[in-house]
Amino acid sequence: ENNDPETQLNKHLADHGVTCPNCANRYSLSKGGCMHLTCPQCQHEFCVGCAKPFSMGAKCTVSDYCAKLGLHAHHPRNCLFYLRDKEPQLLEKLLEDNNIEYEKEAAKENFRCSVQLQRETPEGLLDSTCGLAVEKAGLCRTHFIEYLVKVIGRHKLDPVAILDLTEVQQELRRRGKPLPIREGGQTDADYTALCAQVVQEQIPLD
Numbered sequence: 001e002n003n004d005p006e007t008q009l010n011k012h013l014a015d016h017g018v019t020c021p022n023c024a025n026r027y028s029l030s031k032g033g034c035m036h037l038t039c040p041q042c043q044h045e046f047c048v049g050c051a052k053p054f055s056m057g058a059k060c061t062v063s064d065y066c067a068k069l070g071l072h073a074h075h076p077r078n079c080l081f082y083l084r085d086k087e088p089q090l091l092e093k094l095l096e097d098n099n100i101e102y103e104k105e106a107a108k109e110n111f112r113c114s115v116q117l118q119r120e121t122p123e124g125l126l127d128s129t130c131g132l133a134v135e136k137a138g139l140c141r142t143h144f145i146e147y148l149v150k151v152i153g154r155h156k157l158d159p160v161a162i163l164d165l166t167e168v169q170q171e172l173r174r175r176g177k178p179l180p181i182r183e184g185g186q187t188d189a190d191y192t193a194l195c196a197q198v199v200q201e202q203i204p205l206d
Contacts, residue, residue: 020044021051035081036071045071050079050153063176076206077171077199078159080149088141090162091148097161102151103137113140158205160196168195175203 018037019026022044037048045054052073060066062074075081083091095102113130132140139147152159160168165188172179172195180198182191 018048019051021046021053036073047073047075047079047081049081049149050075052076052079063174065173065176074174077163077203078149078152078157078205080146080153082167083149083152083159084142084145086145086159086162088136088145088148091145091152091159094157094159094162095148095151095155098155098157100151100155100157102148105137107134107136111138113138113143115139115143156205158200160199163192163196165192165195168192168199171199171203177202 020039020042023039023042025039025041027040035048036045036054038045046052047054050073052075054071054073055066056071057069058067060069060072060074066072073081092102092104111134113132113134115130117128117130130140130143132142135141136144137147160171163171169179177198180191180194182194186194
């Protein structure tokens, strides 16, 4: 049964595919490309990390802040779009604090990441292998982060606890929420915690 072509295809699409949220067509997607995808079938523009639609500036009605932006999407804060620059140790801590199991086998000497990529070349897109040194779980740093974020998303974890002050303030602004008043002498840590509390109370993880 495991060798059945349809079973193999379904497994490949589950691991590497993306489904258009508008027309439900599924596509194989190599890593390494832009997170903005235009569906070849229906031309719907969406994020491959969270499936949220992309809109141009003022055409988006989520908040007045959107008018200042170009093409953008309102990714949930646990989307790879926001978490891809986080230190893997912070992402691991989020998983461990929530008792979520994940692959974390230490790197073996001289092992290289075998994730399939698409690279832009003068001749067009070229399929290739990552080839960077493995950091954990058989993956290089970049792809280990992608893996961790995928696990975080699968379990619908809220990463607000690992966001810094700038990030929680940006989350509030993106959603058109006023920043809480900062009291005189309030430390960055205390104000970050206050902003994070407002984020959790007023902005659902969607």
